[in-house]
Amino acid sequence: MNNRTAVRSTALGYPRIGSNRELKRALEAHWSGRLDAAGLERAAAAVRAEMLDDLSVLDAVPTGVFSYYDHVLDTAFAVDAVAPRHRREDPLASYFAAARGDAEAAPLEMTKWFDTNYHYLVPEIGPATAFAAKPEKAVAEFLEARERGLDARPVLVGPVSFLLLAKPEDGAPEDFRPLDRIGDLVEVYTEILTALGRAGAGLVQLDEPALAADRTPEELAVVAAAYRRLVGTAEILVAGGYGPFGESLPVLLDAGVEGIALDLVRGRSDLDALETLNVSRETFIVAGVVDGRNIWRTDLAKAAEDVERVRALTDRVGVASSSSLLHVPVDLAAETGLPAELVARLSFARQKLAEIYALTDPDGSREPRPAAPDAWRDDAVRARLAGLGDDADRRIPYADRRAPQAERVPLPPLPTTTIGSFPQTAELRKARAAHRQGLMIDADYHARMKAEVATVIAEQEKLGLDVLVHGEPERNDMVQYFAEQLTGFATTAAGWVQSYGSRCVRPPVLFGDVARTAPMTVPWTSYAQSLTAKPVKGMLTGPVTILAWSFVRDDQPLADTADQVALALRDEVADLEAAGTAIIQVDEPALRELLPVRAAGRAAYRAWATRSFRIATAGVRPDTAIHTHLCYSEFGEVIDAIAALDADVTSIEASRSKMEVLADLDGADYRSAVGPGVWDIHSPRVPAADEMAAALRLAVAALGAGRVWANPDCGLKTRRYEEVVPALQGLVEAARTVRAEAA
Numbered sequence: 001m002n003n004r005t006a007v008r009s010t011a012l013g014y015p016r017i018g019s020n021r022e023l024k025r026a027l028e029a030h031w032s033g034r035l036d037a038a039g040l041e042r043a044a045a046a047v048r049a050e051m052l053d054d055l056s057v058l059d060a061v062p063t064g065v066f067s068y069y070d071h072v073l074d075t076a077f078a079v080d081a082v083a084p085r086h087r088r089e090d091p092l093a094s095y096f097a098a099a100r101g102d103a104e105a106a107p108l109e110m111t112k113w114f115d116t117n118y119h120y121l122v123p124e125i126g127p128a129t130a131f132a133a134k135p136e137k138a139v140a141e142f143l144e145a146r147e148r149g150l151d152a153r154p155v156l157v158g159p160v161s162f163l164l165l166a167k168p169e170d171g172a173p174e175d176f177r178p179l180d181r182i183g184d185l186v187e188v189y190t191e192i193l194t195a196l197g198r199a200g201a202g203l204v205q206l207d208e209p210a211l212a213a214d215r216t217p218e219e220l221a222v223v224a225a226a227y228r229r230l231v232g233t234a235e236i237l238v239a240g241g242y243g244p245f246g247e248s249l250p251v252l253l254d255a256g257v258e259g260i261a262l263d264l265v266r267g268r269s270d271l272d273a274l275e276t277l278n279v280s281r282e283t284f285i286v287a288g289v290v291d292g293r294n295i296w297r298t299d300l301a302k303a304a305e306d307v308e309r310v311r312a313l314t315d316r317v318g319v320a321s322s323s324s325l326l327h328v329p330v331d332l333a334a335e336t337g338l339p340a341e342l343v344a345r346l347s348f349a350r351q352k353l354a355e356i357y358a359l360t361d362p363d364g365s366r367e368p369r370p371a372a373p374d375a376w377r378d379d380a381v382r383a384r385l386a387g388l389g390d391d392a393d394r395r396i397p398y399a400d401r402r403a404p405q406a407e408r409v410p411l412p413p414l415p416t417t418t419i420g421s422f423p424q425t426a427e428l429r430k431a432r433a434a435h436r437q438g439l440m441i442d443a444d445y446h447a448r449m450k451a452e453v454a455t456v457i458a459e460q461e462k463l464g465l466d467v468l469v470h471g472e473p474e475r476n477d478m479v480q481y482f483a484e485q486l487t488g489f490a491t492t493a494a495g496w497v498q499s500y501g502s503r504c505v506r507p508p509v510l511f512g513d514v515a516r517t518a519p520m521t522v523p524w525t526s527y528a529q530s531l532t533a534k535p536v537k538g539m540l541t542g543p544v545t546i547l548a549w550s551f552v553r554d555d556q557p558l559a560d561t562a563d564q565v566a567l568a569l570r571d572e573v574a575d576l577e578a579a580g581t582a583i584i585q586v587d588e589p590a591l592r593e594l595l596p597v598r599a600a601g602r603a604a605y606r607a608w609a610t611r612s613f614r615i616a617t618a619g620v621r622p623d624t625a626i627h628t629h630l631c632y633s634e635f636g637e638v639i640d641a642i643a644a645l646d647a648d649v650t651s652i653e654a655s656r657s658k659m660e661v662l663a664d665l666d667g668a669d670y671r672s673a674v675g676p677g678v679w680d681i682h683s684p685r686v687p688a689a690d691e692m693a694a695a696l697r698l699a700v701a702a703l704g705a706g707r708v709w710a711n712p713d714c715g716l717k718t719r720r721y722e723e724v725v726p727a728l729q730g731l732v733e734a735a736r737t738v739r740a741e742a743a
């Protein structure tokens, strides 16, 4: 077990939803009352067994990385940081109350995990949160692996990241920060580590991804103290995974941790730094050379060079993924429809395990990465982009667009609208599955989707909404739908990746130059508009989001790829406008997500991200309104970027974070209209009309009635009509109430 000369293979984490999304199906059956807790646990055990089967090709396997919903929530439960409102007699009910909310309580806030499309639940910590060790899950999953004879390494979110990812509980003193509680929390971690040690664990992995971000000297002092305290209780491997440790690296090494797992894909500067630090030859250094975030085949020649550099520094070397493999699909072998020259360049989780293993095998492959074929290049697109010049900006400032837009589409104050999608019912998905499998002809599929559009339009008219949507029934996903129609993209049949809880996505593969060959959305929008006198919004996904939710080529800057996508969207916007569409929404929910974890890269990011949005949208007439939509709080960091999009209306997530975004908007150079979401659509809970009215009053007080729209937080695709109809009735009623008060 303590082989000190050979290079050891491992992974920092693994997909946990099941290779065929078994856990997703079991969870959704459980939530709808079709599967009892015992049935859910059986399904979970089968998923864990499959994970261990896969991982067993490695010298050492991570354990405890399975989760019913989210690993940050698991950590909260492991230290008993459960909000009083989520405590229930049944622990599983308590867990799902925190994750999803229930009749009695709103859930925890959900937000993006670093610069990924994974969402974690934000723990709520107060000055009196009574931490207590609950190591049962960690111990049980460790033993499950041990019983198979595997070298098992328990994984937990580390205490510093846990508190940095948390937020102060409601009513905490103004100056309280969760990190203030590090001393108490670390004591509880020592108990958990001790329990794991008693169960037979050697090395324990503590994930500290928050140390891939800029940290202040005070925070570094906290890291030092916390790890000095922990090193006595277990052998600790600290993993980062979302960039370089940077200034945290010497602090961790000085604290005496047993090992450190480096992200050598995004954080190669750590390797240079290590060579200048005085690293003990006893330190276990894990070289994260296999990308945990993307699906390109590893350049084994280059990776092997980095492993050699690590071998020069220490006698205990590991090879691993750069982060958990949670962010990539399970198995490339499930993809039978991809072109061979693409398959030859791809690697999913199972293939990555083989790459990791090969790098620890002296006789393993050291193949370099083959270059992209010439056929993936499109010189026409490149020439058009080069000639774009200042066409990337709207000719007329917002102040002068307001009147022509109001004249073209007259609306009351606090206009009501939705974000785009209506429920993706089981029937819609079945029809799409049948169409995909060739069991339903195109004409029948289109007729079915048009019927759904008609139903959605009729429902919105009945509800009395002001600006309607077609409901997006024809879209499997807001990114994949576009990727399927653009050149330069491939889509997968089963490349599922967890986004949050039971919700999964199939990120498309953006491998070459991008171009549009035909209109992608116009017939749907035009059809919807033909059914109503009310305005129907056109609905597109923006370039940043298309990139963020795809696996993107890494052979040119993201900015260049974004501009190509933007150009394709620009043509779609022009076609929508030519078809008579007066309002075009271009969603950028991932604008915040791609913001670099460290401040150094942010200005450049803001510049290219907002320019690509403007390339997509700036071609319209002054009386055509551009709307955009963003989800997931913490807008503070991107508020200037939101302004730089130069949209006429921006709808944003606000309800789960209790309208905190209004404070961010205050003082920002943002003048146009805002639709702060007043209904948290990620929870099955239906808000009351007066609750939404209260939220709208806050918005009116902050922005003035003339700048506020009334809308949900996000699209309704994940909700059921039983929730949507009463919630939208309440929303329309709330808008009317507050409108009357403001008049």
Ligand SMILES: Nc1nc2c(c(=O)[nH]1)N[C@@H](CNc1ccc(C(=O)N[C@@H](CCC(=O)N[C@@H](CCC(=O)N[C@@H](CCC(=O)O)C(=O)O)C(=O)O)C(=O)O)cc1)CN2
Binding pocket: 117, 424, 426, 428, 429, 430, 432, 433, 475, 476, 477, 478, 479, 480, 499, 500, 502, 503, 504, 505, 506, 549, 589, 717, 718
């Ligand atoms: N890419 C992406 N990222 C995003 C979002 C988003 O909308 N898209 N929204 C935010 C929140 N994240 C979300 C992520 C996923 C879903 C979601 O609803 N996902 C669906 C799958 C969507 C999909 O691809 N649907 C396909 C395939 C559906 C499917 O599973 N079909 C069955 C067969 C049909 C059946 O009997 O149900 C199968 O293939 O096995 C379709 O409709 O065609 C799910 O997990 O259930 C929602 C929000 C942030 N990130």
Ligand SMILES: [Zn+2]
Binding pocket: 419, 589, 629, 630, 631, 713, 714, 715
């Ligand atoms: Zn959204």
